[in-house]
Amino acid sequence: MxxxxxxxxxxxxxxxxxxxxxxxxxxxxxxxxxxxxxxxxxxxxxxxxxxxxxxxxxxxxxxxxxxxxxxxxxxxxxxxxxxxxxxxxxxxxxxxxxxxxxxxxxxxxxxxxxxxxxxxxxxxxxxxxxxxxxxxxxxxxxxxxxxxxxxxxxxxxxxxxxxxxxxxxxxxxxxxxxxxxxxxxxxxxxxxxxxxxxxxxxxxxxxxxxxxxxxxxxxxxxxxxxxxxxxxxxxxxxxxxxxxxxxxxxxxxxxxxxxxxxxxxxxxxxxxxxxxxxxxxxxxxxIETLSLRMERHVANAKKVAEWLEKDSRIDAVTYAGLPSSPYHSRIARICPKGAGALFTFAVKGGYDACVKLIDSVKLFSHVANLGDARSLIIHSASTTHRQLSPEQQIAAGAGPNVVRVSIGIEDPADIIADLDQALAKATA
Structure with missing residues (x-):
């Protein structure tokens, strides 16, 4: 070809x-x-x-x-x-x-x-x-x-x-x-x-x-x-x-x-x-629809990350698509079509709040995967990165107060609404 x-x-x-x-x-x-x-x-x-x-x-x-x-x-x-x-x-x-x-x-x-x-x-x-x-x-x-x-x-x-x-x-x-x-x-x-x-x-x-x-x-x-x-x-x-x-x-x-x-x-x-x-x-x-899906993944991730960054219940968001990210300047050169749809955010309340958040989502799927058409969520420190030492977890960006999300291709308003209600329960 x-x-x-x-x-x-x-x-x-x-x-x-x-x-x-x-x-x-x-x-x-x-x-x-x-x-x-x-x-x-x-x-x-x-x-x-x-x-x-x-x-x-x-x-x-x-x-x-x-x-x-x-x-x-x-x-x-x-x-x-x-x-x-x-x-x-x-x-x-x-x-x-x-x-x-x-x-x-x-x-x-x-x-x-x-x-x-x-x-x-x-x-x-x-x-x-x-x-x-x-x-x-x-x-x-x-x-x-x-x-x-x-x-x-x-x-x-x-x-x-x-x-x-x-x-x-x-x-x-x-x-x-x-x-x-x-x-x-x-x-x-x-x-x-x-x-x-x-x-x-x-x-x-x-x-x-x-x-x-x-x-x-x-x-x-x-x-x-x-x-x-x-x-x-x-x-x-x-x-x-x-x-x-x-x-x-x-x-x-x-x-x-x-x-x-x-x-x-x-x-x-x-x-x-x-x-x-x-x-x-x-x-x-x-793969036949890869470009179509990735465009939607990126657009949704940007909207969700911007919303999270402004939320008082969140300490930090790692999405490189945000101007506040130290990796933002690399997008145009390394990933010119967008910063992807995978990132983490730190929840006020630490480990316990993260666990409550995971247990409170409805639209998000709590799975050990990423890149699905569905929005996915996981607490890395207690799952995918559990085998690492606390120092390794933090170095990898998977500290105890951090939740990882893979933003899907659903309506972004519905994704945000689900996080909103789950955060309300997690930080009450």
Whole structure:
């Protein structure tokens, strides 16, 4: 699909061709485990990566491939790989880069589950993470050492909606010769294109805005195709002989598609974190209206944040779309179409008032999710960020007096009315 097509066109047509067998206009759900080979020679070439095609749905599936192509087109990437969840996407992104003893430099303002994954779980692989305030550029560069293999951040950080200066972080990544991985879940490719700002890899939880209706768990990794994996000798999985494929050097053989092919041929083959075709189909449907939904999400979030900021029952609002936000100046450069619809607000009365607020909403759904068409609310300190220390919670923007909201596409007056009545009960 041509890069010259507009976003609204790509979100409908990228990866979507009439089915060659039936002429079906919409991408079919290829609900099959395996694919029949033409003959023995065809099978051998597929397994030896000499020919591109379908073998087994753990590796590739036409429905899932259509989704990968569409998201790669929207992000401006060379290729993409779909997997079972956003967390799986993060592991898939790191898997070809890391070796035991290696580390990743990560922002301290991240989704609590990501801090848990990078701070604790990856240690079981012999990997580690260094968490740094990414607004302190000198600290980011100072954290990099000879064993660092990637720099990781979110474009719009969850839960506070903080906008990362991707240009500045990419400049550091280029200086030290490391790939920059950006989680673009909270922004979606409609609001932010990390690759244009220097990102090497972009990860998504397709569970959120891409699908947009709370029906799918999925993840996607998009590769820019621009990083030189052979330059430093630090990435042998991509730029050294691969024993499983008779010494194939992925980067030498496949160039800008090395990461994508490795993630399928090795990552999905051995880790098995595969997206199912029905999930891919639902996400394809959701993406068709992504720009329309994001425009409404942003417009509603701005109205709700402005109302909250003026309310005497609120101590602070973190929405970057407010002129009072320290991140407001980054919108025009990083997220020119809006600051997203995810943010937090601090309630007078602290922890107890937040809990009462959560229990008093009627229109809002109290769920551990974001990016739904519905407005969602959660108290991060007691749920998504509960496993963190109090200091980590505060650093991540999820202190005990803070509530996170994901503003939906309902009538904004109804969203505000629900918060109004719930705050009245919470602060009485």
């Amino acid at each position: 041509s890069e010259t097509l507009g976003f609204d066109t790509l979100q409908v047509h990228a990866g979507n061709r009439p089915d060659p067998a039936t002429g079906a206009r919409q991408v079919p759900i290829y609900q099959t485990t395996a694919f029949v080979f033409r003959d023995a020679d065809h099978a051998a070439k597929l397994f030896n990566l000499q020919e591109v095609g379908y073998i087994y749905s753990r590796l590739t599936n036409p429905t899932v491939s259509a989704l990968a192509e569409r998201v790669a087109a929207l992000e401006g990437g060379a290729g993409a790989v779909c997997c079972s969840s956003g967390h799986a996407a993060q592991i898939m992104a790191l898997f070809p880069l890391m070796q035991p003893g290696c580390n990743v430099v990560a922002a301290n303002k991240l989704y609590g589950g990501t801090i848990q994954q990078l701070g604790n779980t990856i240690r079981k692989f012999g990997w580690s993470a260094k968490f740094v305030d990414f607004d302190d550029l000198k600290a980011v560069e100072a954290a990099v050492d000879e064993n660092t293999r990637a720099i990781f951040c979110e474009s719009i950080a969850n839960p506070g909606g903080y906008i990362t200066d991707l240009d500045a972080i990419a400049k550091i990544a280029n200086k030290v010769g490391l790939p920059l991985i950006v989680d673009n879940t909270s922004a979606s490719p409609y609001l932010c294109n990390p690759i244009k700002h220097g990102a090497t890899l972009v990860v998504h939880s397709a569970t959120k805005y891409l699908t947009g209706n709370g029906t799918v768990t999925g993840g996607i990794v998009v590769d820019s195709g621009k990083f030189d994996w052979s330059a430093s000798g630090k990435f042998p999985s991509l730029a050294a002989p691969e024993p499983a494929y008779h010494g194939l050097n992925f980067h030498a053989a496949l160039g800008g598609m090395a990461f994508t092919f490795h993630s399928i041929a090795v990552g999905l083959r051995d880790l098995g974190m595969t997206m199912n075709p029905q999930g891919a189909h639902y996400t394809l449907m959701g």
